[in-house]
Amino acid sequence: MNKFAVSILTLALGYVAQAGLVASYEFDDTLATTLNPLGTAGSLEFREGGSTNAPAAGPVAYSTESVGSFSKRVAAFSDATAQYFKAPHGIAANGGGAYVNLYSIVMDVKITSTGDWVSFFNTNAFNENDGDLFIRPSDDGVGISGLYAGTFPRNAWTRVVITVDTVASQMKTYLDGTLINTNAAGGVDGRWALYSYNDSFANTIDIFGDNDGDNGSGQIDQLAFFDNALSAEDVRLLGSVGTHVGAPVPEPATMIALGLGVAAMLRRRRK
């Protein structure tokens, strides 16, 4: 395939796969972004401890793990010192408010602690209040505000997709592509809205953050932010746990069809 065909193919795949993607992180021995197409996102910070602007945690422990059918570099975090990742997600205000009201978070995680509350994220600027989506210890249900559903598979790599639309007051949680709960999500600019990337007060979300120790232990392979509430079909198209978010490998049939299409187009161009 010549360079022109390759660029067409990359472009076609990129537009399909990355609509709305604002930042991705792969934890491949770095907390820097992997994809940052708008240039608005920043490197993660590894922190620990709830309340007030928590201090930096020690060095991140990276290792190689089997995630789905892939061998991946991953980062560890521990509930012993309430560790979390402060994420400058890069998303602009949307949904008609002053803050980010439409967004999705994709994370490939393995939670290794058991019998504990595990926060997935905290929208608070300084991790000073309760997390905003949890695994609860009694049944490993996922949710918030007393409305929990599903069973989070601890000690297993899991693709978690959280879609938030505060305009519709909906937060949906998908585990490995299956919708397991829909929670109310406040209103525009309310509890589940995020500070925008260019807000002068704060511009981050705390992944696994909680104010008073409701943190889990585990590992994370990748993290990605979208500036819209992904649909169930969007979630399906992201693929299985371990698949690179934003740079998917198409199914062979799709690749062949695209390749044939590009080849046919090139033949036409030469005439």
Ligand SMILES: [Ca+2]
């Ligand atoms: Ca808490």
Ligand SMILES: [Ca+2]
């Ligand atoms: Ca909160």
Ligand SMILES: [Ca+2]
């Ligand atoms: Ca990784």
